[in-house]
Amino acid sequence: MIPANSILSRRVLIPAALVLTLAGAVLAGMPTKRPEDHVRGRTVFMQSCWQCHGASNNGEGPAAEALVGGVPDLRGKMSEDRFDALIPIILEGKGKMPAYAEEMDKHDARRVLVYLHRLDTGEEKPPATPTPKAGDDEATKDDDGKEEGAEVTTPPTPSLTPGMREPAPALRLPKPEGQAGG
Numbered sequence: 419m420i421p422a423n424s425i426l427s428r429r430v431l432i433p434a435a436l437v438l439t440l441a442g443a444v445l446a447g448m449p450t451k452r453p454e455d456h457v458r459g460r461t462v463f464m465q466s467c468w469q470c471h472g473a474s475n476n477g478e479g480p481a482a483e484a485l486v487g488g489v490p491d492l493r494g495k496m497s498e499d500r501f502d503a504l505i506p507i508i509l510e511g512k513g514k515m516p517a518y519a520e521e522m523d524k525h526d527a528r529r530v531l532v533y534l535h536r537l538d539t540g541e542e543k544p545p546a547t548p549t550p551k552a553g554d555d556e557a558t559k560d561d562d563g564k565e566e567g568a569e570v571t572t573p574p575t576p577s578l579t580p581g582m583r584e585p586a587p588a589l590r591l592p593k594p595e596g597q598a599g600g
Contacts (some may be wrong), residue, residue, distance in 0.1 A: 459533030474544035
């Protein structure tokens, strides 16, 4: 006959050991720490901000020329003592600047500012500006620089941020194979 205390200890110790083993396995697969604020800030900036502000925060992003009056050059203006005043502008918008509260929280807004401050101080180098990738097939262009055999389509009208110009009236898209046209 097995003593009662050993059965109880088996009923408690075996499941406890199993739980601890599983917990250790789960924790072993988890990252040991989150990225530093400036690293996360760079990621958020490149996802949401560089298109207008430019990769170096000089106001010369590819979308900046579509804004009447352009985008201000913010280099040299990212001091840590201004962060608390700038976070609401990022989240709620101001003037031509749209609100980004649905894309980021106040912590990510601060991380963007930390990254930009590091750009200002030279601790960070601006990333290479993303460029469109050329397709494998180079389209043949006519004398006007338009693709030959391209179909003219009108793009959907996007919602415009105040100050943005209307998009170009038509895009030229290649016609599907097998369609004649001209």
